[in-house]
Amino acid sequence: MSGLVLAAGCVLWRRSPEGRTEICLVHRPRYDDWSFPKGKLKRGETALEGALREVLEETGHRCAPGAVLPTALYTANGRPKEVSYWAAEAGGGTFVPNDEVDRLAWLPPESARALLTRPGDRVQLDACVGSLRPAA
Template sequence: MTAPIPAAGTVPWRRRRGQLEVALVHRPKYDDWSWAKGKLDPGEDWPVAAVRETREETALAVGLGRPLPGSEYTVLDGAGQPATKEVRYWAAEATSPAGPLENEIDEVRWLDVIAASDRLDYARDRDQLRAIVRADNAGTLTTWPLALVRHAHAVGRGSWAADDQKRPLDDVGRARAADIAPLLAAYGIRRLVSSPSLRCADTLRPYAAHLGAALRTKDGLSEEGYAAQPARAAHHLGRLVERGTPAAICSHGPVLPELLMALLALVDPDEPEADLAGAALRAAARDKMGKGEVLVAHLAGSGAQARLVAVERHLPPS
């Protein structure tokens, strides 16, 4: 069976005079109104493609928010044969006005949700709109991401005689670190916290360089620091939850289950996807996150009011 054609997109949203509006795009080739979306480039991560396609089709700069329902439908492939297209979507608050349009889009139109529902040409696109409205009514449309990252593949312990904290990434690990940078950028991550171990710090370093941001290290996120004071790891995560700033933590396999269980306590039981979010966190803690994996938790609110509304897992290519 032919693999589905992967595509990604967003539902850009904003508030104007207190009213929720979403951005639709018009494709003159098909004379239809839909969401900004497009096919993944070879080797591209879904979230990276969603941000890129949104920028290309709407000229809007966005950071991804909570994931939305996807869609699957039949299209014709390059050979003119029927194929399934799989599209993944995210809510995305617009952070800049639209500029000149590129690609095959000739108009971007901001509409309130009722007008948008009427204007959309495909019934499947209303699934994302309904999810946006539900989240807005629940007060969880505005979210911020907290990413947990397990360090990328490093030189093996058996072949490293020096201080284990200075054990570096290998070639595979450095390549994955480079791939993690645009993934974190897609979510608008701005604060970076890491174990001081070189293999963790170097996993986030390419993104820190891209962002021009400081990379903060915490002993409590290292294997050695966690063994000495297990509560410190969750303390560091709690400080980030208090801040409510888009952030990433890079740590080790033995430490991450502690952080995952701290996130589990924040799952909002009233969320439609609460069971899936909880199951994803438990599975990641039980089976251990893969090296170079990025788990993104979407939270609404901060501090004592923080509620976890969705979880995504992004694994490196096998």
């Protein structure tokens, strides 16, 4: 078993025009899965820097990080993986499909919960939703 893989990402959210919370999920064709934008850290990069970079690369959106969410620990490709997460409000940007992420969906939390491929990701989703203030 090789060393620990460090990664980071965000549960990206926004308010719909009606004031409802929407969660962003990305589809990765390589794994045929729906997940939060995330990825491996680059050398010398902090977890937060990596999370913000991954959100921008995978969704085309800038974001404002908020609450720290529970860390995900699991095995991927035979190696232990630790993913640090933040709740992050989406800012401006435009999604452009690419080889890594071919689809993006903005969904109500309950729909996002059902679409997530890894059941363990629901921990971060629930923590994110719980950290948000109700719309004014």
